[in-house]
Amino acid sequence: MDQILVTRSSMPDIEEYTNEIKDLWDSHWITNMGVKHKQLQKELETRLNVEHVALYCNGHLALENILEALQLKKGGEIITSPFTFASTTHAIIRSGFEPVFCDIDPVTYTIDTDKIEALITDKTVAILPVHVYGNICNVEKIDEIAKKHNLKVIYDAAHAFAVSYKGTNVANFGDASMFSFHATKVFNTIEGGAVCYHEDSLEQRLKDLKNFGIHGPEEVAYVGGNAKMNEFCAAMGICNLRHLDEEINKRSKVVARYRELLSGTDGLKLCPVQENVTTNYAYFPVVFDKAVFGADRDEVFQKLEENGICARKYFYPITNAFDCYKGRFDPNDTPVALDISLRVLTLPLYADLALEDVDRICEIILSLAKK
Ligand SMILES: *Cc1c(COP(=O)(O)O)cnc(C)c1O
Numbered sequence: 001m002d003q004i005l006v007t008r009s010s011m012p013d014i015e016e017y018t019n020e021i022k023d024l025w026d027s028h029w030i031t032n033m034g035v036k037h038k039q040l041q042k043e044l045e046t047r048l049n050v051e052h053v054a055l056y057c058n059g060h061l062a063l064e065n066i067l068e069a070l071q072l073k074k075g076g077e078i079i080t081s082p083f084t085f086a087s088t089t090h091a092i093i094r095s096g097f098e099p100v101f102c103d104i105d106p107v108t109y110t111i112d113t114d115k116i117e118a119l120i121t122d123k124t125v126a127i128l129p130v131h132v133y134g135n136i137c138n139v140e141k142i143d144e145i146a147k148k149h150n151l152k153v154i155y156d157a158a159h160a161f162a163v164s165y166k167g168t169n170v171a172n173f174g175d176a177s178m179f180s181f182h183a184t185k186v187f188n189t190i191e192g193g194a195v196c197y198h199e200d201s202l203e204q205r206l207k208d209l210k211n212f213g214i215h216g217p218e219e220v221a222y223v224g225g226n227a228k229m230n231e232f233c234a235a236m237g238i239c240n241l242r243h244l245d246e247e248i249n250k251r252s253k254v255v256a257r258y259r260e261l262l263s264g265t266d267g268l269k270l271c272p273v274q275e276n277v278t279t280n281y282a283y284f285p286v287v288f289d290k291a292v293f294g295a296d297r298d299e300v301f302q303k304l305e306e307n308g309i310c311a312r313k314y315f316y317p318i319t320n321a322f323d324c325y326k327g328r329f330d331p332n333d334t335p336v337a338l339d340i341s342l343r344v345l346t347l348p349l350y351a352d353l354a355l356e357d358v359d360r361i362c363e364i365i366l367s368l369a370k371k
Pocket of ligand 1: 058059060061084085087088130156158159179180181182191192193
C-alpha cells in the first residue's frame with residue numbers, strides 16, 4: 001500500500017507553469033523584483049485586500065525582517081505563544097528580543113488573551129500571536145490590550161492564508177502579519193513568504209532590508225540580509241493562486257469527512273468550527289485523552305505509522321521546551337500548551353487526499369478506542 005504523508009504540495013499542471021516562466025527566457029531577469037514578483041505582489045494585495053504586501057524567499061525571514069523594520073527597542077520583551085513552529089520563537093530571539101511565553105486557550109490553541117496583561121512589563125514592546133492551525137486569535141481583545149499598553153502586534157499568520165474573520169482577511173489585523181508560502185502550506189510558492197502591513201513608511205525599509213540594506217546605487221542604509229523572492233517562485237505563486245479556491249474546496253471535503261467520522265468519539269477532541277470565520281482547512285489536529293479514548297497520542301501515531309500513514313506531532317515539543325533553550329525557559333509556565341503538545345496529532349490533510357484514505361485513517365484510529 002502506498003504511503004500517505006501528512007501533506008502534499010499543491011502544484012499546477014506542468015504546462016501551466018512552463019508557460020508562466022517562458023518570459024523569463026526572453027528577459028533573463030530571474031530575480032531582484034522582476035515582473036513575476038511585481039505581479040504576484042499586486043495579485044496578493046488585491047486578493048487579501050490589504051494596503052501592502054512584501055514578498056520574501058520564506059516566511060521565517062519575512063518575520064525577522066518585519067521585527068527589525070518596526071524599529072522596536074532591542075532587548076525588549078515580546079509576548080508570544082510557545083505552541084507554534086520553531087520559526088516564531090527563533091525569529092524573536094535571532095532578532096535580539098526576549099520572548100515571554102503566554103499560555104494558550106484550551107479550545108482554539110491560540111494565545112490566551114486573559115493571560116497577556118499579567119505578562120506585560122515596562123520592557124514589553126510587542127505581542128506576537130499565532131493563528132495556529134488557521135484558528136484565528138481573539139484579534140479584538142489583542143487589539144484592545146495593544147492599544148492600552150502602546151504595543152505593536154505582529155501576527156504569525158503562516159497557517160492562515162486566505163482566512164477571513166467577519167469578512168476581513170486576517171492579513172489586515174495588527175500592525176503586520178507574516179505568511180509562509182512554504183511547499184507544505186495551503187498556498188505555496190515552493191518556498192516563500194510575505195509580510196502584510198498598513199504603515200506606508202515600512203515599504204522602503206522592508207525593501208531595503210531584504211536586499212542587503214541597499215537603498216540606492218551608492219547608498220547602503222541598513223545592515224540588511226538577502227531575503228528576496230525569485231521569479232521562479234513568484235511564477236509558481238501566480239499559478240497556484242489561480243487554483244487556490246478549488247484547492248481549499250477540496251480540503252473542505254476532506255475535513256468534513258474527518259469530522260463526520262471522528263466527532264462525538266469520547267476522548268477525542270477536535271477543534272470547533274470558529275464562528276464568523278471563513279477557514280482554509282489547513283490542518284486537522286486531534287487531541288487524545290487516553291483515560292477516556294483508550295489510547296494515547298503516541299500509540300495512535302505508532303499504529304498509523306505501521307500502516308504507512310504519516311501523521312505529525314505538531315506541535316511537539318513546544319518551543320520553550322526545545323533543547324537549544326534548555327535552562328532558559330520553563331515549559332511548565334505554559335501548562336495548557338505543554339499538555340496539548342503531549343496529546344495532539346495532526347492527521348494527513350491535502351487537497352487530493354482521497355476520501356477512502358480518510359476512511360481508512362479514521363478506521364485505524366477508532367480501532368484503538370476502548371471497546
Ligand atoms: C511554516 C511556518 C513558519 C515559517 O515559514 P517558512 O516559510 O517555512 O520559513 C513560521 N511559523 C509557522 C507557524 C509556520 O507554520
